[in-house]
Amino acid sequence: MFNDRLERIGDYPFDRLRALLGPIEPAAGIEPISLALGEPQHPTPDLIRTTVEANAALWGKYPPMTGTLDARAAIAAWLTSRYNLPDGMIGDQNIVPVSGTREALFLIALAAVPENIAGKRPVVLMPNPFYQVYAGAAVLSGAEPVFLPAGPETGFLPDLSAVTPDILERTALAYYCSPANPQGVIADLETLKSMIELARRHDFLLVSDECYSEIYDRGVAPPPGAAEACASLGGSLENVAIFNSLSKRSSAPGLRVGFVAGDARLIQKFSRLRDYGGAPPPLPLLAAAAALWRDESHVEQSRELYRQKFDIAKKRLDGRLGFYRAPGGFYLWLDVGDGEEAAKTLWRDAAIRVIPGAYLARTDQNGHNPGNAYIRCALVHDLEITDLALERLAKTL
Ligand SMILES: Cc1ncc(COP(=O)(O)O)c(C=O)c1O
Numbered sequence: 001m002f003n004d005r006l007e008r009i010g011d012y013p014f015d016r017l018r019a020l021l022g023p024i025e026p027a028a029g030i031e032p033i034s035l036a037l038g039e040p041q042h043p044t045p046d047l048i049r050t051t052v053e054a055n056a057a058l059w060g061k062y063p064p065m066t067g068t069l070d071a072r073a074a075i076a077a078w079l080t081s082r083y084n085l086p087d088g089m090i091g092d093q094n095i096v097p098v099s100g101t102r103e104a105l106f107l108i109a110l111a112a113v114p115e116n117i118a119g120k121r122p123v124v125l126m127p128n129p130f131y132q133v134y135a136g137a138a139v140l141s142g143a144e145p146v147f148l149p150a151g152p153e154t155g156f157l158p159d160l161s162a163v164t165p166d167i168l169e170r171t172a173l174a175y176y177c178s179p180a181n182p183q184g185v186i187a188d189l190e191t192l193k194s195m196i197e198l199a200r201r202h203d204f205l206l207v208s209d210e211c212y213s214e215i216y217d218r219g220v221a222p223p224p225g226a227a228e229a230c231a232s233l234g235g236s237l238e239n240v241a242i243f244n245s246l247s248k249r250s251s252a253p254g255l256r257v258g259f260v261a262g263d264a265r266l267i268q269k270f271s272r273l274r275d276y277g278g279a280p281p282p283l284p285l286l287a288a289a290a291a292l293w294r295d296e297s298h299v300e301q302s303r304e305l306y307r308q309k310f311d312i313a314k315k316r317l318d319g320r321l322g323f324y325r326a327p328g329g330f331y332l333w334l335d336v337g338d339g340e341e342a343a344k345t346l347w348r349d350a351a352i353r354v355i356p357g358a359y360l361a362r363t364d365q366n367g368h369n370p371g372n373a374y375i376r377c378a379l380v381h382d383l384e385i386t387d388l389a390l391e392r393l394a395k396t397l
Pocket residue numbers: 038099100101102103105131177181209211244245246247253256257258
């Protein structure tokens with residue numbers, strides 16, 4: 001009765017975490033703290049409440065699948081200013097707001113993966129470790145997922161130039177994430193440009209997941225994005241789909257608003273798919289989203305808070321567990337030797353919940369899971385809780 005591909009994608013990492021830690025009693029007498037989920041807990045901008053209230057009349061309307069002109073204009077203006085794009089490069093026809101990027105990252109594979117490529121099974125490329133939705137999308141669209149190593153040996157980013165021609169020939173889509181979840185590294189502009197050129201040469205879609213683009217450390221330049229790379233290659237958005245979201249930028253994971261940007265043909269095809277199976281953001285929420293994309297002050301405050309949390313992490317962990325200060329994003333990717341064991345120990349002895357790196361990665365052709373040695377800690381709480389959690393973690397491991 002059910003699609004057997006669902007069996008093949010396996011359990012989602014947080015289900016696996018519940019199964020791992022369920023039988024273990026957390027340390028008694030101390031407040032449990034979860035660093036497992038990348039759910040920003042910074043104060044939610046008041047702009048959401050005020051804009052939703054002001055637009056309450058719109059709850060009575062079905063939201064259009066492609067959002068509103070106002071939201072698309074706010075997003076286009078944000079992209080243009082953030083990446084210093086030439087005027088007119090990104091316009092109304094290049095944007096579609098979505099209900100968070102998670103669903104859109106999934107749906108894009110259904111839009112982009114054909115039945116076959118020259119009679120062969122299509123491939124979807126992705127880094128390893130990676131945001132798990134990529135693999136679910138690959139498998140459920142009927143493609144073969146191909147995992148590209150993104151460990152210390154490749155600077156924690158996948159090397160698309162190392163993909164063999166026979167795989168590239170079958171590639172329909174490649175997911176790429178910078179700043180990377182979980183490792184926090186940032187791809188430079190040249191790397192983004194060469195990936196776009198590769199995508200164009202082999203006619204696949206490069207999906208650039210830029211959800212962490214606004215969270216970067218002191219002294220680090222704002223992470224370059226695929227739109228900027230397209231601009232420096234002449235301005236066309238062909239073969240590129242850019243994904244971004246307010247969940248991390250505006251600490252609003254519950255708002256469920258993000259966007260996809262790409263060339264007009266891609267947006268049309270994607271909108272066709274969503275006409276049948278998409279859920280557009282409700283209009284009052286989309287109005288709030290547009291207001292958030294027009295405001296940078298709350299983003300600056302939030303970014304500063306993350307920097308202070310990396311200061312705390314450095315104070316607690318410098319020189320230990322492979323600690324490094326991630327240039328982007330808000331995760332610690334700690335080398336603890338055995339991530340599953342460390343997660344169990346932390347829960348049992350310190351009431352700290354973290355996710356084993358292995359759950360965010362796949363075992364490769366050589367039987368190696370590049371996440372095995374790691375745990376991921378999300379620095380999403382306030383300064384006090386973060387300090388307490390990392391103090392416990394440092395004492396326990
Ligand atoms: C790499 C990456 N991409 C996309 C998402 C999805 O975010 P949202 O659906 O809230 O936009 C996340 C969320 O954690 C993520 O880590």
